[in-house]
Amino acid sequence: MSTAQGARARARTEVTAAIKDEARRQLAAEGAAKLSLRAVARELGMVSSALYRYFPSRDELLTALIIDAYDSLGEAAEAAYAKVSGESPARQWVAVCEAVREWALARPHEYALIYGSPVPGYTAPSTTVPAAARVGLLMIGIVRDAYQDKGVAQWKLPAELRPEARRMAEDLAPDLPPEVVVVLIGAWAQLFGLVNFEVFGQFNRVVEDRGTFFRHAAGQLAHHVGLVYPQSGAKEH
Amino acid sequence: MSTAQGARARARTEVTAAIKDEARRQLAAEGAAKLSLRAVARELGMVSSALYRYFPSRDELLTALIIDAYDSLGEAAEAAYAKVSGESPARQWVAVCEAVREWALARPHEYALIYGSPVPGYTAPSTTVPAAARVGLLMIGIVRDAYQDKGVAQWKLPAELRPEARRMAEDLAPDLPPEVVVVLIGAWAQLFGLVNFEVFGQFNRVVEDRGTFFRHAAGQLAHHVGLVYPQSGAKEH
DNA sequence: CCAAAGCAAGAGCAGTGCTCTCGATTGTGT
DNA sequence: ACACAATCGAGAGCACTGCTCTTGCTTTGG
Incomplete structure (x- = not known):
């Protein structure tokens, strides 16, 4: 411009x-x-x-850093996705998860800025929203492709969750069934729960070989959202 | 004393x-x-x-508050557990998860102190470790009881994770099979991922009816660690 | 070419964590 | 019971912080 x-x-x-x-x-x-x-x-x-x-102000400097951090993380995730775009959706999923983890471990303080406690005024400025959504949208895209290819596993939703599930699906991925969107949002939050615990030291005297543990947990998440490894025989529940 | x-x-x-x-x-x-x-x-x-x-110092005051917060959260979780000790393990699990969530939503800043980014000197003092373990131990206990009763679902672990899984099981729950301990630790981190996202506002324009969404996600976690609802017909994988 | 806008510099204000010194109070050993 | 030692509250002070305001200088655009 x-x-x-x-x-x-x-x-x-x-x-x-x-x-x-x-x-x-x-x-x-x-x-x-x-x-x-x-x-x-x-x-x-x-x-x-x-x-x-x-x-x-100092807080404005911090929010600028926050936006940059979201963008940097989003780029790292998208770069990792680009490298495995030919492989199976489950592998793509795990690759993106591992990219997020590695980005976070390399810059713990920058990661804390965006996924730790919000330090400025407790209410995140709305300008950060689009940058924050990049990783989530990428993960939705992976599942969308897999779904259009061959469908994903389906879970029954309890009745009280159906309206909210429809709402979320309409906003985020109208072409995906609400059941899938619900587990997708859950998996999104859970991924960052795993990264949080590792970056912030909660795994310190608990998990030692954190790399393989994380890879396994990310694979489980992929399986949970309906993606299956080609060689793994489990095709359905 | x-x-x-x-x-x-x-x-x-x-x-x-x-x-x-x-x-x-x-x-x-x-x-x-x-x-x-x-x-x-x-x-x-x-x-x-x-x-x-x-x-x-100010940091020592904060660590004192951190320890108190861990204890307060542990007590809230244990109180919730005591109220449903007669029900099914899955219900116990969900009750504890919801207690954690409600405690966090009622005291977001105190929650941020213990599960947000570590604010003092980035390395958590070792004195906080025992207090931090209470919720995790409670969740292990729930699964242990369910396991001794009738066993839980089993997952196959990839070969590269087996040694680490054995290590974790020895340290945390020698009476549980390593497969269960692995998914338990993962579920523990993922629970706090869900709570984090809600407390820190990541769900803001994404999930609206967060209570039922969380209850559902916690139930999925329970299912994932091998606990099943009595009325749900799914007994095994 | 000149007025207007953008800029760096300095002084200054209120607030912070923390240290040190000084009496006064309290607890303890002989 | 007395003296010594430990503990405590108060005040002054240091180095630092975020932020504001005023003062000049430089660049820009009409």
């Missing part, structure tokens, strides 16, 4: 990027709690008040 | 409790990030330096 702006505008985007980069460095080093505007400015050789020309 | 200590010691424990109570109040009102030692002292009518006689 505005690539060929004036020199002033280009300088502005450069400084903005430099601020975010330095903030990310401090975030990785010390965590979100100790991220200091003044320290960022100091490291960049400017005075702290100048930084407010680019971000009106 | 030391109930009948001197008046000095009793006053100390009283002041300590008052500090923690006020800190909990501020935590519920503003979140962990804005919890201030000086504000706590101010509200209690003492000067900030006096507070350091009771907690050597």
